[in-house]
Amino acid sequence: MRKKISISKYISYLFLIVVSAIWTIPVIFGIGTSFRSQTEVVNEGFRLLPVNWIVENYVKVLENTSTAPILQWLWNSVFIATTHTLLVVIVISITGYGYSRMKFKGRDLLFFTLLAISFFPNVVNLIPSYKIIDILGWVNTPWAMIVPGLAGMGNIFLVRQFMKGIPMELDESARVDGANDFTIYSRIILPLIRPVLIVCALFSFTGSWNDFLWPVIVYTDVEKMPVTAGLLLLQDIYGNYRMIGQLMSSAILAIIPTLILFFFAQKYFVSAINLNSGIKG
Amino acid sequence: MQNKRNFAPIFFVGPHIILFIVFILIPSIYGIYASFTKWNLVADPVWVGLDNYKTILADSDSTFNSQFLNGLKNTLLFVVLSVPLMIIIPLMIAVSLEHKEVKLKNLFQTLLYVPGLISISAAALIWSLIFNKQLGIVNNLFGSEAVWTTTQPYAWITIIVVTVWAGIGGNMIIYRAGINGVSRDLYESAEIDGAGSIRKFFSITLPSIKFPLIYTLVMTTAGAFNVFAQPLMMTSGGPRQGTTVLMMYIRDLAFSHGESIAGMASAMAVLLGLVILVISAFQYYAMSRNA
Known part of the structure; x- marks a missing residue:
């Protein structure tokens, strides 16, 4: 009985963490990219956060x-x-x-x-x-x-x-x-x-x-x-x-x-x- | 005194009635009328009877006919692909959040709710970059070679992803409130009888939130039929008009740069409205009878 509840608890946590990550990463990616230079984006490709933060954009x-x-x-x-x-x-x-x-x-x-x-x-x-x-x-x-x-x-x-x-x-x-x-x-x-x-x-x-x-x-x-x-x-x-x-x-x-x-x-x-x-x- | 009682309500409900007549009643009636006319939005409409409908529905040589059929097919495809996800994912989230041992409920809820507040055009800009072949997350992380927005079925996937990402917040909170309102005693007595989590979900949770489920299903479906921004911004309706939905054709016919074909567009709008009405009524009937 106790064990059963624990399993459903961990499944709930796992699901929530995965979904929250999928829902949050695009926003972070958008913010991160807004602080990257065009050259950096093109040369370094995908990064979640900038190498050099710039406000030029x-x-x-x-x-x-x-x-x-x-x-x-x-x-x-x-x-x-x-x-x-x-x-x-x-x-x-x-x-x-x-x-x-x-x-x-x-x-x-x-x-x-x-x-x-x-x-x-x-x-x-x-x-x-x-x-x-x-x-x-x-x-x-x-x-x-x-x-x-x-x-x-x-x-x-x-x-x-x-x-x-x-x-x-x-x-x-x-x-x-x-x-x-x-x-x-x-x-x-x-x-x-x-x-x-x-x-x-x-x-x-x-x-x-x-x-x-x-x-x-x-x-x-x-x-x-x-x-x-x-x-x-x-x-x-x-x-x-x-x-x-x-x-x-x-x-x-x-x-x-x-x-x-x-x-x-x-x-x-x-x-x-x-x-x-x-x-x- | 008698007079005062008779006139006061006019000051309270009257202003809104005027707004209602001008911005809902007249345009709705005129929209139906215009569908039986040839109209360019400038000159007076010319009555043509059922001609627009005949062209749209039966004249297979006409581009309006192929546009309507293609738009309807794509709109239906969007509804069928997006609505189940917009119900099931927020429902699973709500069930997980209402699990009695789960902590940090507000943090999870905030993270999941915030994308819904982002305007769909901003969301589409961000997701277009995520799906970009060279620069985006998807291809770099998962090594996919797809050119997402210009090949099928990937074009549809991008549209559905943005839609679900931006569209689950409201339903999630409605379901949470519904589940929260279910008596704890029901779950406890089910546990004593040895029911597992899945059994409890199907036997207690689902039946208890019948009304929120019907409401969200009908509203989400009706909203999905009006889809416009996501295909416009993610795929421009492509490839080869494979994601051009009915709202895009209606807007193009009525408001694009050439001469407006508002009569034809109105007929398409009426047909789309009829589809929405019939499906909403059917969903309501089916769910309230069976659930």
């Missing part, structure tokens, strides 16, 4: 402000993802309040109708969405990425679900004291739903930051695009393995912001999903 990448303005791209991404996230938090908390704590005719029917429609595969609305963004004059502007995502139902579903766990007595006693819906929303409910809002904010931020297909479609102006779309251009600019270090240092620069966010908010990323599966299970 980063300097060159940051100095290239014409064909691949990576700082501009990073700033675009930061502006887009931050603005999008703030608006998401406002929209989902207000809308979630409406669907969970206000009483009006057809409320749940309306909510579930919108939810059902939102499950419709969004590949179908891709091309007309571009046309709408074009009509609004938002092609090559940050709004093309900031606004459309606010229409989604997933986060509103989570917030509504979370709000349903808050006793209605709180609202009722506040109402007796003369509070209106906006006061109840901002003074009572908003502070209580902080955990779920943080979770939705983190996923909105990383989702917006990492979005690829949509920015590739709506940005043609090199100055205006976010960094994920910019990296696609780099394959041509630093590509064909002529400037490997620059290619890698650009990739590393692009992933630093989300990694910083993760290390500051790690517990929320993980609790996030607890909340998710709690609903489903």
Whole structure:
């Protein structure tokens, strides 16, 4: 009996160590290569870490402000993802309040109708969405990425679900004291739903930051695009393995912001999903 | 008072409804409408009835027909190759992490979760180098002679590797939470009855996380049908369009530099959407009935 448990323990460890290594080495390799010179990469071939650490790749990448303005791209991404996230938090908390704590005719029917429609595969609305963004004059502007995502139902579903766990007595006693819906929303409910809002904010931020297909479609102006779309251009600019270090240092620069966010908010990323599966299970 | 009660909800749910109509409802309906038209994204669409669908599905002389069939074949191949790995690997990791004697759970989880936060284009740049013939890890370490991204089946392998590497974090945490929620008593009484680890996994763990499994299967599959970035960046759809997926054709037809063929692209998008809907519904039905 005791022996059996030990074997499964060692198998678990072995599996976790092997998988973690496979998952970690590419990142180390990418970082290492970003600090190697082109001559070293070509002459010495594969190495996980550089023989001579150089920062020249980063300097060159940051100095290239014409064909691949990576700082501009990073700033675009930061502006887009931050603005999008703030608006998401406002929209989902207000809308979630409406669907969970206000009483009006057809409320749940309306909510579930919108939810059902939102499950419709969004590949179908891709091309007309571009046309709408074009009509609004938002092609090559940050709004093309900031606004459309606010229409989604997933986060509103989570917030509504979370709000349903808050006793209605709180609202009722506040109402007796003369509070209106906006006061109840901002003074009572908003502070209580902080955990779920943080979770939705983190996923909105990383989702917006990492979005690829949509920015590739709506940005043609090199100055205006976010960094994920910019990296696609780099394959041509630093590509064909002529400037490997620059290619890698650009990739590393692009992933630093989300990694910083993760290390500051790690517990929320993980609790996030607890909340998710709690609903489903 | 009566009035106030009637109008307040409009301020709370109204703004989102406008967003929903403009950015989800109208484009979805218009996307279906456009699939029955000849449209170049600029002029008004011209109604052509079922012509686009006839061309795509039945006209074997048309390039749209061969593009659609090739794109659908490659997309399905991607789904079939990637989805099982995106379920089984995170499930095995979650089971290992939830093993009661395993330590350093958070360290392992962080190492495995972080690649999922890397944008797919950055991940593809790093992995392209790893698979590079002269300079990469794979050929140097394992002495393989393959030119990975331009010969089959290696081109598919590179795409699947990047996908799995970047795509397991979410499912891993969902499964961990699910397994964590299973009562310890169940395992203990099974141990008293002499059940081994494998038996416990199939008799207790799997049935207990039925809902997370259905959810992740449906969502992972639907996501996989929308694959675009990995083949675009790893193989450019090659060799000989052998990894060109449907999303790449749809984007090229609607948004490439020549005149847009958005009507045809919309018809392909509707067909892809139908495939996703049918398969999601089938998966949900099959799993909730059998599990």
